Amino acid sequence: MKVRLLEGEMQLLKALEKLNGEAYDERLVSETGWPSDKVTTMALNMSERGIVKVSVEEEVWIWLTDEGLRYARMGLPERRILEQAMAKGGVEISKLERVEDWEKPIGLAWLRRKGWGVIRGGRVEAAGEFPKGADEKLIELIASKGKVRLTELPEELRKTVKTLRSRRLVETGKVTRRLISLTELGWGVLRGDVEVLEEVSRLTRDLIVSGRWRSVVLKKYDVSLPSYRIPIGRLHFWRDILNHIRRVWVEMGFKEMEGPILETCFWDYDALYVPQDHPARDLQDTFYVKTPGRGRLPSPEFVDKIRQTHEDGWTTGSIGWGYKWDVEEAKRTLLRTHTTAVSVRTLAALKEAELPAKFFSVGRVFRNEKPDRTHLCEFYQTEGIVVDENANMKHLVGYLKEFFKRLGFPEARFRPAYFPYTEPSLEVEVYHPPTGRWIELGGAGIFRPEVVKPLLGRDIPVLAWGLGPERMVMLNYGLKDIRELVMNDLEMLRRAPVWMG
Known part of the structure; x- marks a missing residue:
């Protein structure tokens, strides 16, 4: 033979x-x-x-998330709270050590749930001494090995995997293995x-x-046989998509605008007619900067127009917000919360001879949110404005429909909405054919006179929109967790297809 x-x-x-x-x-x-x-x-x-004989097996593997790795080093927050309560015969919540503020509600909730202690009048009292539970043993085991197979775990530890997944301390995934035998x-x-x-x-x-x-x-060349890939260098697929979005706007005749990431409240909020007591300006929504704590404002004449618009409406036909505008509040520095700050800077610098004009931006923005599967504290927005005497809502809808069509979304629909600095305003949704779902991607509208007139010196239609591309990227790439966009999973990056639009 x-x-x-x-x-x-x-x-x-x-x-x-x-x-x-x-x-x-x-x-x-x-x-x-x-x-x-x-x-x-x-x-x-x-x-x-x-x-040879090839047998295919599928196994479930378990590994720790970043938060799980932190707890592997430091211990679960409920364990750290229990140890301090036992050592001190009770401890005030405000005086807990080695427990971050964001960990305290998590640790206290699980302390009560496990029956390890009680909370009375802002104090934690231990209910006794408790040995390591199955969740702690599993975290230690995974940390020692990097990742483990579900089938390797004893029944006691296997039951706690679901609990740790719900706490987002572990992740699981199916891995295909091939047993090759002579x-x-x-x-x-x-x-x-x-x-x-x-x-x-x-x-x-x-x-x-x-x-x-x-x-x-x-050997005859058989194109039907599976092939192995040679890893090559490429841009992160997220960067590819952002560049594609830029190309689409340029092809539609828009000019890119840019602005600083470190911004003042003046440009991020005040110039957009957002009152200084608006909830969006609170610490829980905004990253304020400690150093430098204050920034420079434009000319006193320009600042005074913004002040008057807030206080009594200036010459916009509005009655304003009716409060005493604080220039020191406007000087506070922050990480910009939206790319609309870039739009108002562009409008303020625009000259009459440059009209009509069309601008876009693609940039990072920051919100003070705890990262989870649907939220990041740093993400991207694409912004656009059209300044034209003859512009109207039909033009706005037309621009957005054409933009989404070029990105591969054939249908878009719009619903009336409210935003502080546009009137009328719209919410934008696009149809995603593979899932058969409509997804909301952002807001749009026409800037109010209280925004436009102080910036340009006269009231003129300014179409404006702000869109978040992360959601459509998650759907197209089948991502269940938005954090995967910023994780360095080389295998995922190598296999991610090119966005064709």
């Missing part, structure tokens, strides 16, 4: 022989030094000829019972010069 083998296939058979005729693909990757895809491709190729034919090849014809995939200079080309078999 004769069989054809590539040089690499013979190497794989010898590696299997060394491993007693059977091994998982990851063990063979370690043994040969080849990429996983190459081992899999060769094994599947030989399995079609009956030389068949009787494969053993025969290694023993020499079967005649091996050397098969080559390309005709080299050495084969021709040595004359070996006469004794080898040239």
